[in-house]
Amino acid sequence: MILKNQILTRNKQKPIVFDLFFNKSSKSKPLVIFCHGYKGFKDWGAWDLVANTFKDHDLFFVKFNFSHNGGTVDQPIDFPDLDAFAENNYSKELKDVNDMLSFLCSKKNSYLNQIDTTNIILIGHSRGGGIATIKASEDNRVTKLITWASVSAFGQRTTTTGDLEQWKKDGVKYVLNGRTKQQMPHNYQFYLDFKANEDRLNIKKACKNIQIPHLIIHAKDDLTVTFKEAKALHNWSPNSQLIAITNSNHVFNTKHPWVKDTLPKSINSVIESSIAFILD
Template sequence: MIQKEQFKLSGAEGKTIFGDYTYDDKNTIKGTIIFVHGFKGFKDWGAHNPVAGWFASNGYRYLKFNLSHSGVKLENPVDVTDMETFASNTFSKEFFDVDAVISYTAEKFPDNPIYLIGHSRGGGLAIVTAAKDQRISKLITWSSIADFSSLWKKEQEKEWIRTSTIKVINARTHEAMPLNSTLLHDFRKHKEEFDILKAAERVSVPWLILHGDQDVNVDFSVAQQLAQRQIKAKIYKIEGANHVYGASHPYTSDCLPDHLQQAAEKTLDFILQ
């Protein structure tokens, strides 16, 4: 039977990381998959829960979590509502959280290999992490970015520093979401450390790069850039797929969209190799 367990950890600056892991208690667990969500994303977005159930039914523990500064509150887990926390996020805070979750997983399930999946900006976090963290057995990126600064326009930076805040539009809710300039300052301070393409060159574990060829958020050419930096990586194009592989929020079906089903199956095949 498919089970889900909740957990919470102390994240960056003492903010709480809320997470859960899904597994089949009738199956022998073959490994733990950690999923890292993207910008404006969260663990209960769209089809993330059916995906967790699908991997659990195939013998894996599927662990997902909200980055501590995602702006998602425990009392409203299906939307970004804490704009103050969202605005104060930085990449350093996200890397702190990812490390905390990997440490939690390695300690709680020491006999299982850890597989890391990152979507979009979470893909960037996963690449940089996998390049230096020996606890990761395999890396899978879905629609990953190749540059953290691609999430804003270069011409915004001067005004961003002058006013301390810029606004990004949530395409789903049309809400203007604030980002403090501490994000930009943090990125500039750690530019070498947070260089996704350079980290890609250092990834030594098996790596699968999945990307849709109809992704208007992160073009398929970005996946090709990553693959060129790490020639041992496998790249797979999902024909017709968008940035979220046909999912939407809210997502009410128990079945995965066709493109997301393809992404899940390709991921499972890769893990089993």
Template structure:
């Protein structure tokens, strides 16, 4: 039977964030997967929970997190009520949150939930979460053994052109529209300044030379948010990575929020099966 436990951890800038762990009461022998959501994303979006169940049914434990500055309050699972935090989020902060999760798995879960196998830790990043996961695995001492990215950009900041940046500097803030909620989500000037100060650190060209663990890249051909050019750049600079293309899949592999289907979307079924085989 699938079990679920919720926890609150402390992450970047001493901010608290929510995680949940789904696991089997009989078999978690394949290891524990950390799942990192994307930009304007959250751990309870769409069919992420169904994906978690799929991996648990196949012998893994599955941990989902809300990044500490993703805009979610601790009590709100699907609404962005902490836009002040969203406005200061950076890749550095997301890496710090992943570190908090890994340390929790290594240092506390063996006592709290000894049934979970934390000897083997794996990580999945969707969209921007893929960038954060890749950077974490190249900048931190980690016991993570394999990484998979789903629809990850090669450069998260690629769309910040000179006109966008000039207005940002002038106004001190920029806004990104959330198509699902129609919220205008703010980005403070410190986010731009952080990107400029960490240009080399955030480079996936550099990360491609440093990554030491097996890596799987998955991309859909009908992704309006992350084009195939991004996938090709990941392949180019992560020369040892395995890759898989899902024909006609969009950025969320057929998912939606809310997702009301009884089964996973067809493209998502392919996504999780390929990832599972890579993690075994």
């Protein structure tokens, strides 16, 4: 069963658009929640094929758009709402994960009987890996954590792009999206929110607090988030294992759009290792 573009409405907050992939049966299944990365979205590239593979292994797989990722309910792909993108921050993304998790484990979810709420796995890619790590460290509902090509620190990514004083003066700075050619705005509130929550947003500290099993998967040749960040996560996280993927890149040799009906070897390795870790 595949349910696309479901909507989680929230009081005085932007809605969250999400997809469900599962085989409907009398058996409850481990819940897997996937968090996309920076300038990402739930329908990017091969994520549907990835989700379908988890479904085929009888897992309840959920992927969603962060509420301020720049997508909308009517257009969840790409970035029609740059005003929302400008107001995104790490705290909002953590709140989104929490609200998705709470909804999926509540009676408001029509498919609650399909989910084993004692077996919940967070997967995060790139920046989403950092968000998933922090959430896993502070929420005892999460029983396993998987990070794909995850960042190891938010601070350096928050303050090093552009001049901080100029950012404060202008109130906004822009990052080019190489694929869409959009100038993606970041309002200065992003920095203020990070500084106000800097202790909570410390991925190193979060890793050291994680008591659940943690699988770290990273491409050795990742040029976007280097492999040394994976090694750092592994050193900090006491119950972690690290798997290196060779001959691969930051998105494990996928791209957007993905028009093939098969997946490349590298991301298949990521999926196989992740599913084995979940079912172990």
